[in-house]
Structure formats: structure tokens, C-alpha cells
Amino acid sequence: MNAPQRLGLYGGGLAALFAVTFAVAGAVVPDGTVAAWSATAGGDGAQHAAPVGVGGGPDDGAHGGSGADAGSGSGADAHGGSDTDAHAGAPVRGLSLEQDGLLLGPVRAPDAVGEEGTLSFTVTADGAAVTDFATEHDKELHLVVVRSDGAGFRHVHPTMAADGTWSIPWAWDEAGSYRVYADFVPAATGENVTLSRTVDVAGRVPAEPATRVSASDTVDGYTATLTGDLGTDGDSVLTARITRDGEPVTDLEPYLGASGHLVALRAGDLAYLHVHPEGAEPAPGSVSGPDVTFVTSAPTPGRYLLYLDFKVDGVVRTAHLVLDTTD
Ligand SMILES: [Cu+2]
Structure with a gap:
């Protein structure tokens, strides 16, 4: 039985989960990177360093692409309808790549640290790219990117092509698992939506410092x-x-x-x-x-x-x- 057939036996959710896992595994542990870890870290480092694909493994369950997206989808949906009175319930957003029929498509970005490229994605509704956005806080779409440990925060404003593809020049400063949020208001509904996906960047990840309270x-x-x-x-x-x-x-x-x-x-x-x-x-x-x-x-x-x-x-x-x- 080949992989696609086997995946077909599981539900769509599981198939998506595995697809993400396979994609991540392929993306975060390219051979060249593994060779680089071995070369720079030595035998000891190979065990104790924390590249995404190795030390970051356990993280995937907690806040990696599959865990965060699959685990929180129902939660986001549960209160998605009450967003208009967000202050009355739980004003939680940004935990799912889908809400209210809107879907944040795959986020394309450079694979490795230091590689100059483009970050791009599309928002779709019923499979068609959304191209009509309302302006909120001066912009049609706010893109927020932060690493799982809270570091590397960026808040930027990509531009949209006529086909609905949003893009912005991009390079990663450090490896890690990043949450990418798109915060926008589709003109069709007038309701603010925040969708997110996780993007993994290969390389050695610094140990996560515990966040300390700091006002x-x-x-x-x-x-x-x-x-x-x-x-x-x-x-x-x-x-x-x-x-x-x-x-x-x-x-x-x-x-x-x-x-x-x-x-x-x-x-x-x-x-x-x-x-x-x-x-x-x-x-x-x-x-x-x-x-x-x-x-x-x-x-x-x-x-x-x-x-x-x-x-x-x-x-x-x-x-x-x-x-x-x-x-
Ligand atoms: Cu913004």
C-alpha cells in the first residue's frame, strides 16, 4: 500500500495532519542542514543542540503546525460566531488556519536562515482566492510573525497581487517554529478574522528562555x-x-x-x-x-x-x- 492510499483510509483531518508532518519533516531536516549540524556541533552537539527537526520534535505536539492547527480548530470554531461580542466571551483568535469559511492557504517562505526570498500566501473562501478586503487600522491585511518562544516578532504589511496572492520580501534571522498570523476583514462580511499557520525554519534553535514578567x-x-x-x-x-x-x-x-x-x-x-x-x-x-x-x-x-x-x-x-x- 503506498502512502497516498494509506492516508486515504484516515479521515481528512488525519490525512492533513500527516501531510503536514511529512512536509515539515522534509522541510526542516534537509540533508545539507543535518550535515551542517554534524560539522558544527560535533558528537555531543548532535544530541544536545536543538535544531527544529531533532530537539524541536517534542515541540511539534505543543505548538507545531499539526498540533496547534488541528487541536485548536474546534475551539476557534466554537466561539467564532461570537466574535462580534468578543469581550463577553473568549476573544481568542489566531489558533486556526480556518474560520467562518475562510482559509489561510499554505505560507511559502525561505526554507533556511539567511536565505533572501519572499513570504507569500492566499486567503480563500470556498476554494477561491479572496481579493476584496476592508481597510482596518490603515491596512487591508496585517501580518504578524512570532517564534514559538515569543522571540522574533514582526508586524508587517504585505501587498496583494490581482489574483489574491499576498507577498512581502522575507528572510529568517533565526531558525525555529514560527506562527504566522493574517489579521484582516473580508469586505464580504465586514468581520475581523485572524487566521494562522506554523512555519518551521531549519537550523539550530537557541534554547527557549523562560518568559519573565516585564512591564x-x-x-x-x-x-x-x-x-x-x-x-x-x-x-x-x-x-x-x-x-x-x-x-x-x-x-x-x-x-x-x-x-x-x-x-x-x-x-x-x-x-x-x-x-x-x-x-x-x-x-x-x-x-x-x-x-x-x-x-x-x-x-x-x-x-x-x-x-x-x-x-x-x-x-x-x-x-x-x-x-x-x-x-
Ligand atoms: Cu499591521
Whole structure:
């Protein structure tokens, strides 16, 4: 019995699971990479280093492409219909590649670290590419990429070709298992959807540092400090204050229709939270600061990874913050 026949005996879900597993196995352990591990790591390193295809194996069950996508599909569907009153229930998004009939197609990207290429994908509905998107936060589609340990965060805006293919120049800085989120509003429904897939990048992965609670982060001399309690019992108001050398920064430029942009992910499964900027949209050319306020709600008690984008002098910087819920 050949592989396709054997796969045919399992349900579509299992077949997809195996297909992903085979694809990942092929993608993350190319012979050249294995040779490189052997050459650079030596005998000891071969056992203790953590390339995705070897040390990362156990991770696949927890947050790899197959585990995360298959395991969470039903959960996302369960509350998918209640997204409009997201604050009443669990505003969890981004755990599935499918929701409300929309599907995030395979994400194509360079296979290896340092390889210059393109990241591309298509969103489909009933098998046809979706090409009509509503603008939300200044863009038709927000692409967020983060490694399973919370590192390597990127928030970018690909461009769409006429056939619905979204693409952006891409290179990976480090190996690992990455979650790729597409956050958008199809014009047909007007409802925000966040879909995700996992992409594995071959190579040695640094040991995952435990995330520590940190309400403050300094990037290029700019310090972002969060105040406010993150709770599970409804709206939580979080205020980020930007300072430089201890002085408040008052020339924050509008970015994505607000004075800053916040992405919040649940540590453990990287569920994507709904976050609203608070206050009126700043006028183009205006500046504000030092405070930027957001409203969100944690779906469950625990730890959350927060990524605050802010723009000063035309440069967008991202502060990485980690909060535990207060309940
Ligand atoms: Cu964006």
C-alpha cells in the first residue's frame, strides 16, 4: 500500500495532519542542514543542540503546525460566531488556519536562515482566492510573525497581487517554529478574522528562555512602560508610556490609525487577543504622547506576551512586554 492510499483510509483531518508532518519533516531536516549540524556541533552537539527537526520534535505536539492547527480548530470554531461580542466571551483568535469559511492557504517562505526570498500566501473562501478586503487600522491585511518562544516578532504589511496572492520580501534571522498570523476583514462580511499557520525554519534553535514578567522594555533608547491590570473579567485598560532618558516622549506619530499598535498573545498557545486602541484616531501629521492606551481582555488567567509598536521620527520600534493576569 503506498502512502497516498494509506492516508486515504484516515479521515481528512488525519490525512492533513500527516501531510503536514511529512512536509515539515522534509522541510526542516534537509540533508545539507543535518550535515551542517554534524560539522558544527560535533558528537555531543548532535544530541544536545536543538535544531527544529531533532530537539524541536517534542515541540511539534505543543505548538507545531499539526498540533496547534488541528487541536485548536474546534475551539476557534466554537466561539467564532461570537466574535462580534468578543469581550463577553473568549476573544481568542489566531489558533486556526480556518474560520467562518475562510482559509489561510499554505505560507511559502525561505526554507533556511539567511536565505533572501519572499513570504507569500492566499486567503480563500470556498476554494477561491479572496481579493476584496476592508481597510482596518490603515491596512487591508496585517501580518504578524512570532517564534514559538515569543522571540522574533514582526508586524508587517504585505501587498496583494490581482489574483489574491499576498507577498512581502522575507528572510529568517533565526531558525525555529514560527506562527504566522493574517489579521484582516473580508469586505464580504465586514468581520475581523485572524487566521494562522506554523512555519518551521531549519537550523539550530537557541534554547527557549523562560518568559519573565516585564512591564517595561527599552528599544533604541526609548522605554515603554505599561500600567494597568490585565484581567479576565471584561475590558482591561492598559496604558503604555513612552519615555527617553526619563523624559516623556510627546512626538509619537500616528501609526496604523492610532498613537501606537499593540499585539497581545497568550503564552502557551500564542492565541491572538483582540486589542482596541483607546481614543480618537490621531490626525495625520499630528503627534501625541507620552501615553498610548489600549483596551483588551484576557480569555484565561495566565501570562501574555505584548508587542507595542510605536513610531517616532518616522521609525517604528517594537517594545516586548510580558504581563500576568491579575486573577
Ligand atoms: Cu499591521
